[in-house]
Amino acid sequence: MAPPQPPRGAVVGLGMMGRHHARILQSNPKMRFAGAVDPGGDRFGAVRDGALLYASVDELLSAPGGAPDFAVIAVPTEEHVPTARALAEAGVHVLVEKPLAATVEEARVVIDAVRAAGVHGAVGHVERCNPALRALRERVQDGQIGEVYLVATERVGPFPDRIRDVGVVKDLATHDLDLVRWLGGAPIERVAAQTQHRMGREHEDLVLVTGRLGNGRAFNAMVDWLTPTKVRRTRVLGEGGMLVADTLNADLYFYANAHVPTVGWPEAAARRGVAEGDMTRYALERREPLAVELEAFCALIAGEDGATGGVVSLDEGLETVAVAEAVLESARSGETCAL
Ligand SMILES: NC(=O)c1ccc[n+]([C@@H]2O[C@H](COP(=O)([O-])OP(=O)(O)OC[C@H]3O[C@@H](n4cnc5c(N)ncnc54)[C@H](O)[C@@H]3O)[C@@H](O)[C@H]2O)c1
Structure with missing residues (x-):
């Protein structure tokens, strides 16, 4: 039997943080790049193949390659809720940049959406991977x-x-x-x-x-x-x-x-x-903390044993x-x- 393919991950928000996630997704053999979303385009030149750049989450989800397995949410904090909800509802695992949300109330909305969809969720408190x-x-x-x-x-x-x-x-x-x-x-x-x-x-x-x-x-x-x-x-x-x-x-x-x-x-x-x-x-x-964090999240969604080191749960993010x-x-x- 052929070994399972690494998961396909997308980045939503190609700003200061998202561009680094995009770089790792395009170069780390433990993951594959499914594309990036930013209505403002790719201002840092982070995406090698322009065909994988989308203007909205809807465009990403209906792209020819199919919806990604997971997405990194690197949009401004006040945009975390609608973005996480749309992706989770489409069955996409979400790694949400820290802080999980701008308020406790919003953090609960993210958690409820992820639980209701039955996908994995985590928060990118990347310092834990330093x-x-x-x-x-x-x-x-x-x-x-x-x-x-x-x-x-x-x-x-x-x-x-x-x-x-x-x-x-x-x-x-x-x-x-x-x-x-x-x-x-x-x-x-x-x-x-x-x-x-x-x-x-x-x-x-x-x-x-x-x-x-x-x-x-x-x-x-x-x-x-x-x-x-x-x-x-x-x-x-x-x-x-x-x-x-x-x-x-x-x-x-x-x-x-x-x-x-x-x-x-x-x-x-x-x-x-x-x-x-x-x-x-x-x-x-x-090792670069962000690469460690992304690898840990990929291991989590692949159901690998002991995969939680480096993954910060949504409940911890809420706390x-x-x-x-x-x-x-x-x-x-x-x-x-x-x-
Ligand atoms: N882990 C860390 O050390 C770390 C460091 C910096 C930022 N962050 C977090 O990352 C997130 C983004 O911060 P940043 O500094 O990269 O911000 P940024 O302003 O540099 O980038 C945000 C990008 O998101 C895009 N965007 C806005 N709304 C969008 C939407 N609905 N869909 C898709 N793209 C959208 C913007 O066009 C922009 O390019 C924040 O939550 C921030 O707290 C984490």
Whole structure:
């Protein structure tokens, strides 16, 4: 019997993000390219065969090659609902770019549509496929730093002028809110946040969040579009030291606590606290996170065993949108919000 063909995937929305999905779909042997949809055309020249470029989802679905097996939804966040619904109803599995939707209500509509259609759905929280963060999580789970105290993220940089429909909380901090739970090992239980509006836009452009996870661990996230240099840093602090991932360069560092005992002098030991030990930068195998994410989704729809690593479920995506809403509510009200 001939081996099954790789699944055919399409991209809907050929903007900053969709063009990268299109590149991988056209070059990765684990998937085939079914075409791309953008009413604005292919402004980045991402599609090699112009015959596979469509102006609408309807055109894609009725194309001569037949409907795709799956589609990546990379349209602006406020367009996720109609696009996901149309594709799911046509029996197409959907990988929806993060955040799942602009509101919890809309996220539920996507989930209901996917469930009713009996197709697979997932959210593209691609940071979970970053090699530095995957290695960091494995080391935390293996007990390298012992009891975890804190997960802290920093995601700052200049404003990408194209984002108009949501603020920095839903667009960018949703990466962090997903990571914090994934690395910290429990859902977010409460948040206290501050936002700022410095660029004269309707939505916030800076947010600081502190909070607590269901297992008692603390977290914070510092996210903005106002910083003149790009920083993407996640650190997990525990009793044995600190792991730090720089996700721009996919580097992972370990700062160990020093094991230099203060003998027979308890007051001094208490005063000195943690001492600075060795620092290690690990050699990692680095693969493009987006390719890892797409391969994981293809494995999921093919029903391969253990295919869920790298796939973020729609329910997790919904939870993250709910936390983002709690962050905005906390910033508005000045109160700590419980989830
Ligand atoms: N995972 C990540 O790291 C990451 C990074 C950037 C953006 N994103 C997400 O990807 C999505 C798209 O963001 P972007 O920065 O690429 O936006 P963008 O504005 O650069 O591109 C969006 C594209 O969608 C097209 N479009 C609009 N409505 C459409 C429709 N109904 N059907 C087909 N195409 C349509 C537009 O013409 C545009 O080309 C957003 O949800 C965003 O949050 C994720």
